[in-house]
Amino acid sequence: MSALNSTPPVEIPDLEEQTMDRAKESFYTATQFQLMWLKFRRHKLAIIGMFVLALFLIAMLFAEFLAPYGSQSRDADYLFGKPQSIHFFDDDGNFRGMFVYSVISQFNIDTMQVDLVEDRSEIRPVNFFAKGEPYKMWGLIKGDLHLFHVEDAFIHLFGTDSLGRDVYSRVIFGTRTSLSIGFIGVIISFILGLAIGGVSGYFGGLIDDIVQRMIEFIRSIPTLPLWMSLAAILPKEWSPLRVYFAVTVLLGFLSWTTLARRVRGKLISMREEDFVFAARIAGSSDARIIWRHMIPAFLSYIIVDLTVSFPAMILGETTLSFIGLGLREPVVSWGVLLQASQNIKAIEQHPWLFFPAIFVVISVLAFSLVGDGMRDAADPYSH
């Protein structure tokens, strides 16, 4: 019935790609995550950051194996001991593999103080994958294998603290605590953000208004005083483990707002997307639309946001513990460790106690670098 009267047969236009080349075809059939990886890969710094994070993850998972000693084990002869030197050649210049000298205390008549000096009479070889102090991996699996170990003596790569505890081992255990707080906090804020932002964006109306005002309220409170007052509520008699959980939950509860906003914004803009509209006209159910269209579309953004919010978690824990409101001994975290270097004098006399700070800085940097790369890769379809 159309006004057009067409006789010529349908010509088939652009089937131009007769000669398909493989590389192109694999690009054309690449999934979202493959495209994101292609884009991410171009950021050299992000790749470095990712490598560093992988090391941190290993440290977190295998702390007992990587640390030669437990977090509370003491070397009573070596208090405030500075990092030990690693040697390869003995005094005669002969190559002897990797070794350390044990340290002995000597009373110095001139200064009237105890000096710690290397006992060069005997070399103590560093053994790799050797049996050492027994431990329970994650409190579950018994073992005594360590990455390195020194027989009949101690090895303190980062020195020791006031009680003679190995700073290197404690930093490794602190990594586990600090990162796990980050992980759990991020998961909590992920769940809260997704749920609250989702409800707010999906239902709209009054619920949305209330949630938005609540978020604005939370965000307008300066963070540090808020943490401090909340942390101060935690009963002093709680066990360190309970405090650990409380702090984690606290950090999670305060950081979901950004994510909730993002989820809401994405949902609202996505509801208007033509392809979501098309799915609805095609007869798709709400569940199918959310599952097939919406979630895949903002998953990548959520991952970016989570990565970016990690440093805030870590810094939050560090800050709280540092000012004495967060975790306490015998739990060790980077923040707890840094408590030992609270004044200039301490840093001046025992600069090695500051090692945990370097870890904090490196981890925060690594997360930011990875986050930058991911942000760029999050929408591989932008043109």
Place this chain on the structure above:
Amino acid sequence: MNENDLIEIKNLRVSFPLDEGTVQALDGIDLSIPKGKVIGIVGESGCGKSITARSILQIIPPPGKIDQGEILLRTKLGSMNDDEHIIDLAKLKPDSDLLRQIRWGEISMVFQEPMTSFSAYHSLGDQIMEALLMHKDVSKEEARQAAIEMLDRVGIPNAAVRLNQFPHEFSGGMRQRAMIGMALICNPSMLIADEPTTSLDVTIQAQMLDLMKDLRRDFGSSIMFITHNLGVIAQIADEVSIMYLGKIVEQGTTMDIFHDQKHPYTSSLVEAIPKISDARKKRLTTIRGSVPSPFERPSGCPFHNRCPKMMPGVCDVKVPTPIDFGNGHKAACLLYE
């Protein structure tokens, strides 16, 4: 350079070195813009229309760069004794003082989306006055007066009041008018209009075209009018250049282009648009395939893989050069070689 020409572009080549490869956005453009004429640039999206315009003002988005070619401008600016002389814009540094004076002072530009060319934080009047104050030696009050007159001239009612309003308080058509007003405030010798009516509705578009015709008559400026709408170009341009993949494939008077096409691309393009007529409807002529990706420029004639008159063994091998059909009508097609 011809006496009557304001601008002459010679063998202009612009490329974008990207991670995926190099995009040859302009592949040897030759174009002259006579004084007081409307030159239409037509082509499908991505063929290099905007880059041609932006090259003239050296506002190519990074990482694009001019590799080769001259852009000669006849101007009094930058001359010792206030005489007309010819300068090569392609040789000037993008941030040089002279080029800054030329932008807006001598050549101004209107963009497709006027919202992006106005700042949202200043009143429209302030922005128009600013353009004038920067380029001409006038007092603030004179500038204000000139701005009101100009807004009035481009058909904005109640100009003295609307001067103080912000861009978002104007409708799309009014913003576009204001943009044209701002472009003309320094009385430039050329106006570049990059798809100025594309986002407007037909009735508003018709008003814009009228306005531009009037302005050309009153101010005598040359206009470089970029569009992909053949109807618009037929109505406004004196001469037309048809672009395809960074090359001008045909140029001539508007009559030549619409009634005596030489290049198969031009004829296909003109035949592909539905025309309002009383006649019985036929199928539209199509051009096969689509514009190739900028990373895959075809060999020989860039149009050969879509051309209905393609000569195998010739068109895919030899690069055509423009053939002159007299009276400035040129086409780069191997059918005529």
Place this chain on the structure above:
Amino acid sequence: MPGDDQLLLEVKNLKKYFPIRRGAFGTVKKTVKAVDRVSFFIKKGETFGLVGESGSGKTTTGRLILRAMEPTEGEVIYHLEDREPFDLMKLSKKELWEFRRYSQMIFQDPYSSLNPRMTVRDIVAEPLIATKALQKEAVTQRIRETAKKCQVSIEFLRRYPHAFSGGQRQRIGIARALVLNPPFIVCDEPVSALDVSIQAQILNLLNDLQEELDLTYLFIAHDLSVVEHICDRVGVMYLGRLFEMATTRDLFFSPRHPYTEALMSAIPAADPSIIMEPIKLTGEIPSPINPPEGCSFHPRCRYAQPICSQSIPEWKEYSPEHFAACHFAGELELKGAFK
């Protein structure tokens, strides 16, 4: 008015008012009358065009008649082959879901209308799967057939949309709309975002498909030359109202509404020997939040009389199948686009 057996659908007094939320807790203060008292009909097998400037309510109308959004008021009566006439707006959720097989939509933006995270196959398959129209085994066969009809080559089904240019994407969108074999398709500016050469390909394709499959189209556009080329009948919208409806020939030859006349005069002819004489419309398009009283066109109309600002002109049939809403539609001698 044609008889019931010729009709595919009838729209009666359709309205859609969007509330505008202002203030912290979103108290409703005003509404945008996106579609206001619109009535028209579409005949089986024809292409009915809707034209009008942006914001005139074309998209909203198109979505309402598929009930992709809920109307404020009004009826849309469908006359489908194997069913009694029914009002779409009264269907239950379940019935609406069953109705989806009878109508689909083609979108303007070939980029945002395809989910970039799904393969072409999954995109085209979605209506089949969502409506459970076919057994699993038959799905692949149907997708291949549809793809072929829409000139989407079979090898492309594995790819994702990012592999394709605008024209090819639009064909994929068409395949998705046709995979259920619906008798009725709403085409919302399907060629507005495309280049001229691609536009011609898609218009020809839509035309061929209509002949082959006996389709009815609602074709929304703002380019009048395209509308004149492809439509059998056309309706003209302005600020949410339908101003005129007639066969394409009638409308372009002898319009009855002053706004249609202005639109026609503004079409830039792609021929320099035809000189345009556009009718100057004074002022700007009014805001849809506060449309003018009476005839909403009166502040810009050159034929306006006092009555125009006082009463809303009636929607009347002036000659067979030629409707208009203007107080003087019966008297004015207006100029069309054909010279």
